[in-house]
Amino acid sequence: MGRRRRRQPDPADAARALPEAIAALSRTLPAAPSPEIFRRAKFDRPEAAPALWRLLFHVLSPLSADSASVSFTLEAQVRWVKSVLHSQGYPRLALVQLQDDGSQGGRELLLALAWLLARGPLPERLLTQSHVRLGDEMPVCECEALASPGPPAPRVEAEGSVDIRHLQWLMGKLQLRWRNLMAGQQEQCALLGKIHSYTRGCHSDRSLGHLSVTETELLRDPEGGRQLLQRLETENARLEAALEWRHRELVFWRWMDTVLDTCPLEASPPTFLPRIPEPGAGAAGLPVRELQALQEELQALQEELRKAVEARRAAWQAAVGGHGPEWRAARRALQVAVAQDLAALQWAWEQGKGQARPHGPRRLVRTEARVPGRLGLWATEATEALRAREACLEAMLHQLQGQCRQELARLVGVRPGLIWVPPPAR
Amino acid sequence: MLPAECSRRLVAELRDALDSCAELQRQLEQSLRVSRRLLRAWEPAETPAPEPTPGPEINEEAPSSACPPSPQDLKELELLTQALEKAVRVRKGLSKAGEGVKAHSLKSGSTSPATRASAPPSTSHCAGSCAPGTKPPRGIRHPWVPAKDLPGRRLLLVGDGAHMGKGAGANKPEAGLRDQQIIPQAAPPVPEAFTLKDKGALLRLPEAFRKAASRNARLWAQLSSMQTGDSVDAAAATAKTQFLQKMQTAAGQPGSRLSSAEVGRLQKACSLLRLRMREELTADPKDWTQEYRSLLTLEGLQALVGQCLHRLQELRSVVEQPQGPWPEGPPRAASPCGGGADPMWSPQLLLYSSTEELQTLAALRLRVAMLDQQVHLEKVLPDSGAWVTVCSGGVGHGEDSRLSLLVQPPRSTREGVDEGTCECAGALGGGGGTGAWCLDSCPRLGPLKCTRPP
Numbered sequence: 001m002g003r004r005r006r007r008q009p010d011p012a013d014a015a016r017a018l019p020e021a022i023a024a025l026s027r028t029l030p031a032a033p034s035p036e037i038f039r040r041a042k043f044d045r046p047e048a049a050p051a052l053w054r055l056l057f058h059v060l061s062p063l064s065a066d067s068a069s070v071s072f073t074l075e076a077q078v079r080w081v082k083s084v085l086h087s088q089g090y091p092r093l094a095l096v097q098l099q100d101d102g103s104q105g106g107r108e109l110l111l112a113l114a115w116l117l118a119r120g121p122l123p124e125r126l127l128t129q130s131h132v133r134l135g136d137e138m139p140v141c142e143c144e145a146l147a148s149p150g151p152p153a154p155r156v157e158a159e160g161s162v163d164i165r166h167l168q169w170l171m172g173k174l175q176l177r178w179r180n181l182m183a184g185q186q187e188q189c190a191l192l193g194k195i196h197s198y199t200r201g202c203h204s205d206r207s208l209g210h211l212s213v214t215e216t217e218l219l220r221d222p223e224g225g226r227q228l229l230q231r232l233e234t235e236n237a238r239l240e241a242a243l244e245w246r247h248r249e250l251v252f253w254r255w256m257d258t259v260l261d262t263c264p265l266e267a268s269p270p271t272f273l274p275r276i277p278e279p280g281a282g283a284a285g286l287p288v289r290e291l292q293a294l295q296e297e298l299q300a301l302q303e304e305l306r307k308a309v310e311a312r313r314a315a316w317q318a319a320v321g322g323h324g325p326e327w328r329a330a331r332r333a334l335q336v337a338v339a340q341d342l343a344a345l346q347w348a349w350e351q352g353k354g355q356a357r358p359h360g361p362r363r364l365v366r367t368e369a370r371v372p373g374r375l376g377l378w379a380t381e382a383t384e385a386l387r388a389r390e391a392c393l394e395a396m397l398h399q400l401q402g403q404c405r406q407e408l409a410r411l412v413g414v415r416p417g418l419i420w421v422p423p424p425a426r
Numbered sequence: 427m428l429p430a431e432c433s434r435r436l437v438a439e440l441r442d443a444l445d446s447c448a449e450l451q452r453q454l455e456q457s458l459r460v461s462r463r464l465l466r467a468w469e470p471a472e473t474p475a476p477e478p479t480p481g482p483e484i485n486e487e488a489p490s491s492a493c494p495p496s497p498q499d500l501k502e503l504e505l506l507t508q509a510l511e512k513a514v515r516v517r518k519g520l521s522k523a524g525e526g527v528k529a530h531s532l533k534s535g536s537t538s539p540a541t542r543a544s545a546p547p548s549t550s551h552c553a554g555s556c557a558p559g560t561k562p563p564r565g566i567r568h569p570w571v572p573a574k575d576l577p578g579r580r581l582l583l584v585g586d587g588a589h590m591g592k593g594a595g596a597n598k599p600e601a602g603l604r605d606q607q608i609i610p611q612a613a614p615p616v617p618e619a620f621t622l623k624d625k626g627a628l629l630r631l632p633e634a635f636r637k638a639a640s641r642n643a644r645l646w647a648q649l650s651s652m653q654t655g656d657s658v659d660a661a662a663a664t665a666k667t668q669f670l671q672k673m674q675t676a677a678g679q680p681g682s683r684l685s686s687a688e689v690g691r692l693q694k695a696c697s698l699l700r701l702r703m704r705e706e707l708t709a710d711p712k713d714w715t716q717e718y719r720s721l722l723t724l725e726g727l728q729a730l731v732g733q734c735l736h737r738l739q740e741l742r743s744v745v746e747q748p749q750g751p752w753p754e755g756p757p758r759a760a761s762p763c764g765g766g767a768d769p770m771w772s773p774q775l776l777l778y779s780s781t782e783e784l785q786t787l788a789a790l791r792l793r794v795a796m797l798d799q800q801v802h803l804e805k806v807l808p809d810s811g812a813w814v815t816v817c818s819g820g821v822g823h824g825e826d827s828r829l830s831l832l833v834q835p836p837r838s839t840r841e842g843v844d845e846g847t848c849e850c851a852g853a854l855g856g857g858g859g860t861g862a863w864c865l866d867s868c869p870r871l872g873p874l875k876c877t878r879p880p
Contacts, residue, residue, distance in 0.1 A: 045516055115669075128769060140787070170437065182789060298738065299700060312720070313725075362775055364776050377779075379786075389701075392704050394560070400805065
């Protein structure tokens, strides 16, 4: 053992703890600057600012961060980071008052990073986003299968009105694209099925049994395989750093307290606005349109419920006469049950965990039917869940179309000149 | 013609929809390219060393369950292993001499017993493409050589004895060669093209990769288990909460502000409530308890919707005041699975037992996505003032879809418009016998045709 046995905390260890914690953080975050930059940021050194702006940009952008960083200038990144932080509710005004050229504000940026780290498991979330997928993945949760198009490219909109033929053409094109997608998807599934069955028994992991396309591809193409291995090892290094960070982070938070203390207290919000917000935009960066759409959806829902409730209440009142005293007790029980039910429903969206099962794409595994003890979601069950959603969407669509048809019927009745050619009855 | 603003909105939405589809298509095509390539014969340069292979001939098509090797097989295996070890030694020397030499030229250049060129041309033909300029390769099967020491070669491992018995048999006529293949020296080293179908079961993942993959899984498991707190975690959690509070108070900004998270929650609430309402409305109550329960549920849902609306209106009143100097940024592309996503990856499997199952699931997924898009389009249009209403005839599997488009004049001008002004109706007909009513151009007004809705 020797003299190094610690009877009390070695001060040298305490001095080392912070740099090691920051080093771990720097190793686990993507595109993070060196630990030295963090230290300089506390003292608001100018060289720290650009590096931290870039780090925040990487941390906040979803996926495809690498390509995005290339196409955005530092100034664009700065503005984007400010906007995103605002939409997440970042409290400090000092951030937005920093210059757009990204040359100042190291300390403020350090606080912003710490704020993000404190709010949720940021390193883990980033690692999940960039996780090297080794299997053939298919998402089956009920989230959208289509990515939203992202920042819309600035389009040259035609001035004046649009030819209806153009609209027809666009719709036809959309139909065609869906059809192609469906056909392509079916082929891909067939190919996957073959690859999975041809490689059965090859995988070292018995629970998987066969190779995935990624794994088979790495066997076919050694160079690609090497790159995959490299990515995997990079991820492993980041994972280890994340674990280390979790062990050491306490000392980091104590340090951040001191950083915050060195900042001057912010004045109350300025009375003048350095920049007029654009019209048509909510403060959260959400277009007013989206909020309006949500409101209308909720109102439509409310209306539908109102009608349904009215009808059923009336029917119920008419029929309720014949129930005896035991009815009251039963009624009580039902009220309690329903209240619990609805509370659970409310909890589902309050907590942000709508699904019973975890989200995200799942690795496809071909296996004998119904072997007991397999942990995983069966395709048949997933199909069931999707059918329910399909039915719901179809009902919604028919309802919307019905509303439109009613409107048209009204109009056609009013204006004989209006031509309406409905689709042939199916 | 259509009025400018709302038709532009419609065009923009349609273009967005088209872009989303195009992105999906792009990803799909990439996957298809890779999969198709894997199922074709693999390039000869990539096939493993042309090591001789004795071993039991098995003619099964599909890699089925392993047959236990017979004693003779084991003896042959032993011979093979010795030959292979020797070959590896020779190979080492060769690979140092020159990298990237094609396998078949290796054969001609070397003197190792494994690469003797004296093999008689076979009567069989190889399953895939042959390397140009070689003799017709024999229909041999070869195990994978431990090639750790050969950079640039595929890293494959020899299967152990149990696996030797497995594997798709070569379905080429090989009968005449079987005897000759017992002795390692007899096999010519000409590389036969590898196909997944025949030899997929013989593949093995390289050691380095397996190690990295299992370490990866282990690290993720460790990270996941850290989330379920321990004492270190608790201290850190309190430190974080305190830090956040301090940030908030130091800022001097009003606490409540609309955040996209809140709106996201409300959107989620809306869809959950709607889903639940549908369930209740489509359910068939069998007795009075069920009826009553259904009624209570609907009333409860109504109350919840009211609460959500109230909250939304509260937030909107805050939002729409000029809020501050924050710049407008580009809308963030929503990450798939949005806010409800698990922050931590964990291995989740989707198990399927037949290709049909998989295809059904995939097709259904696409259909749901498409319906989602259609509903969105359907909602967007009336938004712009009930000018253009799209009645979609529904899209079915494999059927011709029909979209009919009716353009109606805006409410504000309806009363004043008479037959002399431009009022047009266009219909987009799909295929299949509906062509008669497809109008190519905006008809001038006048009662060309007057149909009443059904």
